[in-house]
Amino acid sequence: MARMNVNPTRMVLTGLKRRLQMAKRGHKLLKDKRDELMKKFLEIVRENKALREEVEEKLMLVHSRFVMARAVMGSEIVEEALMFPKIEVNLNASTRNIMSVDVPVLEFTAEIGSEGDIYPYGLANTTAELDEAISTLSELTPKLLKLAEIERSAQLLADEIEKTRRRVNALEYVLIPNLEETIKYIVMKLDENERSNLTRLMKVKDMMLEQAHGYGKRMQGGEGP
Numbered sequence: 001m002a003r004m005n006v007n008p009t010r011m012v013l014t015g016l017k018r019r020l021q022m023a024k025r026g027h028k029l030l031k032d033k034r035d036e037l038m039k040k041f042l043e044i045v046r047e048n049k050a051l052r053e054e055v056e057e058k059l060m061l062v063h064s065r066f067v068m069a070r071a072v073m074g075s076e077i078v079e080e081a082l083m084f085p086k087i088e089v090n091l092n093a094s095t096r097n098i099m100s101v102d103v104p105v106l107e108f109t110a111e112i113g114s115e116g117d118i119y120p121y122g123l124a125n126t127t128a129e130l131d132e133a134i135s136t137l138s139e140l141t142p143k144l145l146k147l148a149e150i151e152r153s154a155q156l157l158a159d160e161i162e163k164t165r166r167r168v169n170a171l172e173y174v175l176i177p178n179l180e181e182t183i184k185y186i187v188m189k190l191d192e193n194e195r196s197n198l199t200r201l202m203k204v205k206d207m208m209l210e211q212a213h214g215y216g217k218r219m220q221g222g223e224g225p
Contacts, residue, residue: 004182008189016186020179027171034164037099041157048150055147058140065133072127081121081130087112087138091145101160103153106145110138 006012070078092107112118118138119131 002178002181003185004178006182006186008186010190013183013186013190016179016183020176020183023171023176023179027168027176030164030168030171033099034161034168037101037157037161037164040098041154041161044150044154044157048147048154051143051147051150055140055143058136058143062133062136062140065129065136069127069130069133073125073130077125078130081126082134083120085120087118089141098153098157099160101156103156104149106149108142108145110141 004016006016066078073081088111090109090111092109094105094107095102096105097103119126119134
């Protein structure tokens with residue numbers, strides 16, 4: 001704890017007490033915010049873990065099927081088959097607020113061509129592995145975007161939690177103790193000043209009484225023979 005360099009006056013004391021009250025109120029609000037952020041963060045982390053495991057499993061499946069299709073058809077034929085996709089993808093990005101943190105919201109829509117299928121090639125010259133890879137990847141795309149949304153949200157919440165934690169610690173371990181120590185010092189100094197003033201007043205009173213008493217004696221002596 002470090003005492004602030006202030007003048008030990010009653011006006012300063014009143015201001016510091018008001019500041020201490022506000023600091024304690026802010027400390028409580030920030031702690032509540034930190035706890036709520038942690039709750040939201042843990043919920044998102046759990047959701048992220050489950051979705052990531054699902055996405056990674058399906059991506060491995062898509063990869064293995066593309067590898068098999070390349071092995072059977074050849075790389076050039078696979079690339080030619082995928083050259084003109086039939087699906088038009090629209091992505092709308094917005095935000096939502098979680099405890100004063102703006103996290104992303106990604107909305108995905110896909111428009112399939114007039115033929116109603118997702119395959120950009122004829123089925124006669126391709127393998128079933130390529131069809132399965134395209135189908136699985138089409139189902140997986142919205143989940144990939146959702147995963148990106150969740151992971152970015154988790155990152156933003158983690159940053160805000162760290163900022164809030166630092167503010168809470170600064171209030172709890174620096175500002176509030178310093179204010180309390182300074183207030184204690186000013187109260188002590190004011191008490192000392194009051195005792196000193198009281199002592200001086202008592203001495204002045206005694207001196208006045210002594211002077212008055214001595215003056216009375218001299219007056220009595222002057223009236224004698």
